Amino acid sequence: MDSCGICPSGSRRSPAFSLMVTSSSSSTSAIPEILRGEGLPVFEAITPEAVSSHIPELMAQLNDELGALEQQLDHSFSSGTALSWSAVMEPLQRLGERLRWSWGVVSHLNGVCNSPELREAHAAQQAAVVQFGNRAGQSQLIYRALEQLQAHQDQLDPAQQRILAAELRDMQLRGVGLSGADQEAFNAASQELAELSTRFGNQVLDATNGWTLRLSERADVDGLPASLLDQLAQASRQAGDAEATAENGPWLLGLDMPRFAPFLKYSRRRDLREQVYRAHVSRASGKDGSELNNWPLIERILSLRGEQARRLGYANWAEVSLAAKMADSEAAVEALLEELRAAAYPVAQAELQALADCARRHGAPEADDLQPWDVSFWAEKLRQESFELDSEALRPYFPLPRVLDGLFGLCERLFGITIAASDGEAPVWHPDVRFFRILDNGQPLAGFYLDPYSRPGSKRGGAWMDECLVRSRSADGTPVLPVAYLICNQSPPVGDTPSLMTFEEVETLFHEFGHGLQHMLTTVDRPQAAGINGVEWDAVELPSQFMENWCYDRATLMGMARHWQSGEPLPEQEYRKLLAARTFMGGAATLRQVHFALVDLRLHSQWQPGCGQTPEQLRREIAADTTVLAPIDDDAFLCSFGHIFAGGYAAGYYSYKWAEVLSADAFSAFEEVGLENEEKIRNTGRRFRDTVLSLGGSLDPKEVFEAFRGRQPSSDALIRHSGLVAV
Numbered sequence: 165m166d167s168c169g170i171c172p173s174g175s176r177r178s179p180a181f182s183l184m185v186t187s188s189s190s191s192t193s194a195i196p197e198i199l200r201g202e203g204l205p206v207f208e209a210i211t212p213e214a215v216s217s218h219i220p221e222l223m224a225q226l227n228d229e230l231g232a233l234e235q236q237l238d239h240s241f242s243s244g245t246a247l248s249w250s251a252v253m254e255p256l257q258r259l260g261e262r263l264r265w266s267w268g269v270v271s272h273l274n275g276v277c278n279s280p281e282l283r284e285a286h287a288a289q290q291a292a293v294v295q296f297g298n299r300a301g302q303s304q305l306i307y308r309a310l311e312q313l314q315a316h317q318d319q320l321d322p323a324q325q326r327i328l329a330a331e332l333r334d335m336q337l338r339g340v341g342l343s344g345a346d347q348e349a350f351n352a353a354s355q356e357l358a359e360l361s362t363r364f365g366n367q368v369l370d371a372t373n374g375w376t377l378r379l380s381e382r383a384d385v386d387g388l389p390a391s392l393l394d395q396l397a398q399a400s401r402q403a404g405d406a407e408a409t410a411e412n413g414p415w416l417l418g419l420d421m422p423r424f425a426p427f428l429k430y431s432r433r434r435d436l437r438e439q440v441y442r443a444h445v446s447r448a449s450g451k452d453g454s455e456l457n458n459w460p461l462i463e464r465i466l467s468l469r470g471e472q473a474r475r476l477g478y479a480n481w482a483e484v485s486l487a488a489k490m491a492d493s494e495a496a497v498e499a500l501l502e503e504l505r506a507a508a509y510p511v512a513q514a515e516l517q518a519l520a521d522c523a524r525r526h527g528a529p530e531a532d533d534l535q536p537w538d539v540s541f542w543a544e545k546l547r548q549e550s551f552e553l554d555s556e557a558l559r560p561y562f563p564l565p566r567v568l569d570g571l572f573g574l575c576e577r578l579f580g581i582t583i584a585a586s587d588g589e590a591p592v593w594h595p596d597v598r599f600f601r602i603l604d605n606g607q608p609l610a611g612f613y614l615d616p617y618s619r620p621g622s623k624r625g626g627a628w629m630d631e632c633l634v635r636s637r638s639a640d641g642t643p644v645l646p647v648a649y650l651i652c653n654q655s656p657p658v659g660d661t662p663s664l665m666t667f668e669e670v671e672t673l674f675h676e677f678g679h680g681l682q683h684m685l686t687t688v689d690r691p692q693a694a695g696i697n698g699v700e701w702d703a704v705e706l707p708s709q710f711m712e713n714w715c716y717d718r719a720t721l722m723g724m725a726r727h728w729q730s731g732e733p734l735p736e737q738e739y740r741k742l743l744a745a746r747t748f749m750g751g752a753a754t755l756r757q758v759h760f761a762l763v764d765l766r767l768h769s770q771w772q773p774g775c776g777q778t779p780e781q782l783r784r785e786i787a788a789d790t791t792v793l794a795p796i797d798d799d800a801f802l803c804s805f806g807h808i809f810a811g812g813y814a815a816g817y818y819s820y821k822w823a824e825v826l827s828a829d830a831f832s833a834f835e836e837v838g839l840e841n842e843e844k845i846r847n848t849g850r851r852f853r854d855t856v857l858s859l860g861g862s863l864d865p866k867e868v869f870e871a872f873r874g875r876q877p878s879s880d881a882l883i884r885h886s887g888l889v890a891v
């Protein structure tokens with residue numbers, strides 16, 4: 165491949181940036197693009213064929229080199245040679261980076277330019293990639309080498325010490341420190357846990373898909389919006405009712421979120437709401453003798469995790485989870501959750517009362533006996549009556565180009581950086597993708613791709629930030645500047661109409677950009693601790709949620725929200741509605757998260773076989789003061805709590821709220837100096853950049869936070885932002 169769409173003159177780039185970009189134009193090199201391992205990828209060369217033919221080659225090389233490194237280490241051990249950082253950590257990092265670069269770009273394309281061929285090629289190589297990670301992560305020789313480095317850690321700088329500690333901890337949690345029968349038992353239990361998680365998830369999926377309700381009378385769909393009728397009719401057609409239409413039915417209801425959630429919200433048929441609600445909360449609980457029963461799996465998973473924790477030297481699985489997080493202890497998490505619970509509980513009670521009052525005004529018989537299947541319905545009614553916020557009607561005020569101007573202007577104001585469109589200077593994977601550079605006093609600092617529009621069929625849904633290049637220094641000492649992928653899924657422009665965003669999409673863009681800022685504004689040169697690397701899981705959403713707060717800041721929002729045709733600013737009353745919508749039913753929402761987080765935490769710390777309680781009894785005990793409507797008898801929520809039984813959130817669900825406390829408290833530093841006080845806002849912004857955005861994983865997140873805020877985090881701001889204090 166030749167220069168591949170990169171600006172050929174090079175004159176607009178300063179040396180450091182061009183180093184990074186031009187390295188992709190090595191036309192004479194015999195190395196296939198997919199194995200280049202550095203510089204901006206030439207995406208069009210990363211084909212399914214390239215994946216199939218060259219990834220196995222890469223994996224073989226990496227495995228050989230890992231073997232050679234292990235041999236060298238072994239030799240050092242037997243000859244008694246002291247090991248240095250550069251003899252252990254650097255070669256390991258280089259091996260990891262080659263895999264990250266190549267496999268990262270394949271995974272990236274799999275997400276944004278999917279095709280059956282690429283998916284197949286990706287899937288075929290995945291096992292080898294995972295295997296390599298396991299091999300490196302469980303290597304006894306590497307573990308011994310890291311231990312040796314740690315014994316002399318006084319020779320390392322603080323960032324190196326943290327990188328090393330994290331590496332050792334991760335290896336320990338994989339069981340590398342065990343031996344003999346203990347290790348065998350540990351590995352067998354890990355294997356069983358992986359299978360149980362998969363089975364748990366599959367049973368939730370099967371139970372969700374196995375329930376349908378065919379509605380054939382017009383009266384059955386009373387209240388449903390056109391978009392939902394469309395969906396239900398489409399589901400009918402897929403199930404064989406070829407004649408089904410949105411107008412005349414039949415309509416097929418199911419338990420998946422896109423059908424279930426709006427049905428509860430809009431259906432005027434209370435009996436049907438109850439029926440579908442009961443089916444939903446009892447999924448995979450073996451009710452009515454169904455084989456899909458996750459209860460035994462839950463007890464087995466919790467028991468095994470408890471045993472694994474004890475093998476690793478911890479009292480329970482919650483301790484294992486917290487070993488790698490910012491939260492110090494279970495007590496610290498409990499304390500935070502209690503603060504939120506105490507603030508949210510009376511508000512949630514008042515909200516429930518307001519829903520009952522609303523039902524009474526409408527003469528609904530359930531006003532005196534609201535049940536869980538009534539909550540969404542009356543909340544939606546009350547929301548419409550209180551502030552008729554029509555999210556579709558706001559779109560014309562948020563054309564993408566203006567939103568980008570607003571976002572970039574905000575970053576310039578807060579962090580003193582300049583963001584410049586640099587389309588054409590880097591190869592892209594789709595013509596809609598844009599490339600930008602971040603400059604600091606005219607000097608290149610970072611770059612990012614923005615892929616804003618949805619492309620059904622070839623692009624994964626949702627939004628994310630991913631690393632293209634991580635800040636580091638190449639072997640000769642020249643800086644490698646970070647580059648991010650920012651991916652959204654909003655509606656594309658149509659004709660002369662630009663992409664018009666919903667307010668939610670604006671928030672999403674700001675959120676992902678916050679992750680991107682931490683990746684791009686890092687000043688750490690060691691890639692293992694640069695940007696988001698090495699940042700504890702419960703702290704990593706700090707910058708992203710922090711940026712979302714600015715969407716509600718008057719100056720930021722009103723500065724960018726202008727009608728794309730008339731140029732009119734967003735009407736004041738619409739701004740007020742947005743503020744009101746932010747905290748609507750905020751007590752119930754907070755309480756719900758607290759309930760899930762506490763259940764998760766205590767199941768992984770207090771529960772064990774023979775403790776005299778079933779997991780469900782423990783959950784109901786917690787529900788007594790974390791729900792304002794007690795779970796109904798059929799409610800077997802644990803049987804579908806995939807986050808903790810089929811995903812990676814075990815004893816970590818609290819992280820959502822933990823990070824929100826950090827981000828709200830960080831934003832409140834700006835509120836304190838006065839959002840109108842330009843000079844102080846700029847100073848506070850610079851301090852945020854020099855701490856949270858710069859230091860990445862090089863320092864303990866508590867120290868990073870304190871460096872910015874001057875104290876440890878407090879939940880006051882989150883409680884206030886969630887509307888949980890009387891004003």
Ligand SMILES: [Zn+2]
Pocket residue numbers: 675679705708
């Ligand atoms: Zn995020």
